Amino acid sequence: MGWLPAPVERMLEVALVGELTVVGRDGRPITHPLIPLYDGERIYMHSSTLFSKKLEHIKRDPHVAVSLSDPVALKGVPGRATIQGTARVMEDDPHSQWERLILDLWRRKEPVIDAFLKQRIALPLFFERAVIEITPDRCLLWEDGDTNRQPQRFDAPREEAA
């Protein structure tokens, strides 16, 4: 199972939005607010083909960071965290693969998704999606959310980071 510290796991379980930073074509960071999902080991984010430039960036450079920083999006759970990791894009079948991989996790966090999914006919391209699977390599944690203080640093066990 995963190695992320418990406060970070709790944040991942409740966060409605986290900031995914990817490395752009020219080496610059590009940040996308996305809903993070967590299965106890890896973080999953997902993207419609409509907004898929981030997927192309990740395929070119898989290094990413996920920032959990907004107290509103964290629904009162204290703390801030930045998770650096290695991402891979799962896109064999953008029509239905994501449903098999992450729909249960998404539904648990955002039950309203089922109502939107019933309207797939109205937004067909929005529901053509790829999954971004992030294996955490390193984590910075501010338990009280104050980045004026030194963060605690956690690293993945060596074999998992390899």
Place this chain on the structure above:
Amino acid sequence: MPRGGSVPAHAPGPDDFSRLARYPFVVVSWVADDRYPTSVATDFRADAEAGVVRLRQPTGDAVRIPDDRTINVVGSHIRPQPGQGYDERRYLQMWGTALAADGEIAFRPTRVWGWDEQEVPFFEYSERSVPQSRHYLARLSAEKGRLIRPRLDLGALFFRTTRLPFLSATFVPVLLGMAIAALDGAFNPWLALLTVIGAAFAHLGINVANDIFDTLSGADQANVNPTKFSGGSRVLLYDLVTLRELIALDALLFGAAAAIGLALVWATGSATLLAIGIAGIAVGVFYTAPPLKLVYRGLGEFAVALGFGPIMLLGAYVVQTGTLSWEAAVASVPVAILIALVLYVNEIPDRVGDAAAGKRTLPVRLPPALVTNAYLGAALAAFGVIVAGVAVGLLPPFTLLALLALPLAIRVYRGIGANYSSPYGLMAYMGVNVNLHLLAGLGLLTGYAIAIVVAQLT
């Protein structure tokens, strides 16, 4: 915020600093020497006059904001809605360099990009991003060595492609034509069934043909504010079907309509019916198709009124009776006006895309106030024709039931005035407008049904 492409990047202006100032904190990101992006939340002050964002330097070497590379500063906002996800989505990100790395940092952005759903609604943002989806799937297909296209299940795809719910525009005049014939003592249920099915095939064929020509002409691409009532099915644009598949479907629909139409002509022996059928298909196809392209010449509303008013209604009447009648002709007028008004209101959000594609619809040509007032005038005229028809004895008095739909016309009139430039605000009134046509038609049909019963009892 500029709206070209899918909300493109631009050089920062004073508005961007004001926008950033609305966020309570920012997340600062950069790519560290180990190639991992690093990000950290911090406090800030946007200084529009100096053209800088003053950032608090977070504590710790791991998150020390560097001054030797591009950094990314992001403000992000959502408003959680219990049980409903969240709304008020917006974010703004800036790229630039940090001017000092001790204490407070002066960050000078050179590039900005963002999205605020209150300025660019999600549906519009999605529409503007359709080319990115096509690009991505084309690249993915090339990478995987197999064709990867967006999909819908077959039923949903047929529903969307043919715009099936619009069949009410056909059912109202066809059923009304048959009801008038029944009051005149002529009703063959098998011919009636064939008429409904044939007319439905013709209508769906016309819908698909219009989509083909609207996509080929670029009208649908130019429209980034489609609603469920306007902007076409977009199945070609979204690559849900190919042009060849759409043409094949259209040939099937028109083939079925033609076969049923010819069977009805054979069964009734009516040359009038043949002429009406040919006129109906011609008006429908040449609505968008060259060489006539009626909608491009400012005749779209008239063509729809003609096709889904007199042609449908008189056609259904002639199938049953073999002749034309003044009563059927007069009854077709309010139906024609109200269906033209459905198109007319649906054209309001399409007007920019239509204008770009050269379509001379009334909302393209007329100022908003005139479009709004003309709606009310035309709707009142439709109900006036019913009253006049009853007054001169051409229509049964019971058809005045249709006037019960009149308040809907007032609602739509007010809705147009209040939402003229808001496609998604207008959408609710487009639905009311469709219901106006449907309810007025049902009122007329009910009136004829009562008249038939009364005639049989007396």
